[in-house]
Amino acid sequence: MDLPWTMNDALAWVLDVPGKVALIAILAVFLRWLSHRFINRLTGRAAKGPVHGVLAKTKAGVFLSDLRAGSSERRRQRAETMGSLLRSIASGAIWSIAFVMILGVLGLPIAPLLTGAGVAGVALGFGAQTLVKDFLSGIFMILEDQYGVGDVVDVGEASGTVEAVGLRVTRLRDVDGTVWYVRNGEILRVGNMSQEWARALLDVTVAYDADLDEVERILREESVRLFTDSTYSGVIIEEPEVWGVDSFAKDGAVVRTALKTAPMHQWEVARALRSRVLRRFDEAGIRIPVNIFPPTGGTA
Known part of the structure; x- marks a missing residue:
């Protein structure tokens, strides 16, 4: 066979x-x-x-x-x-x-x-439209460099420091330590406070009977001293500007000072300037209305 x-x-x-x-x-x-x-x-x-x-x-x-x-x-x-x-x-x-x-x-x-x-x-x-939308949004965010790890951003519902950027989800940690997971497809706009340069804005409310020329002089002097301080030589990148009376509040006039800083240092500079200005105001007898501060007490 x-x-x-x-x-x-x-x-x-x-x-x-x-x-x-x-x-x-x-x-x-x-x-x-x-x-x-x-x-x-x-x-x-x-x-x-x-x-x-x-x-x-x-x-x-x-x-x-x-x-x-x-x-x-x-x-x-x-x-x-x-x-x-x-x-x-x-x-x-x-x-x-x-x-x-x-x-x-x-x-x-x-x-x-x-x-x-x-x-x-x-x-x-x-x-899977939502999943595809998240991935496409993540790709464009990475390519356009809208934000990266270490940036401080505001994405609407959440704000904080970026800890991780993925194709689908971005992870943020806010100032309280809470971790937020934000889907990239749900981010409609991003406010990045860490790119190129930042600006420290100091708004000081003084009583209406205060000498505004004296207030502006103190703000200008303390801003320049901070600018020339070796501690902040690499942080404040332009000479400070006192913009003058910015608005009128219920309790007094609001005087604004602006300092251009390196990214992520605007809050540090603003805190340092507040301490200096408060000390000079006390010495000059310039009154800051006490009722502009929120009430203390209440439940935790």
């Missing part, structure tokens, strides 16, 4: 089907490794600093130039986040193509699978 398959037929089948499947799998693994290596090199350069060489004039160079903006910690985090995203996209694309090619080699119908995948993708897209 003749066997339906000869040794040559079996060998031909092994080389034709399993061999092709193995070749596709090996090629997919190699392409995945190659793409990950390329992405790691790009993001590694972005985390360290400027883009050099041929890439500087390409779209990849523009992408890297955007990533390297900001502090080293911010560059590192943005590079790692975008690198993780790009590696995931590359892996998903390579393995999806390899899977479809393997099905074709095995002789399975691909058209129904692609049609079903398209329908499932549409259904998943409708069901």
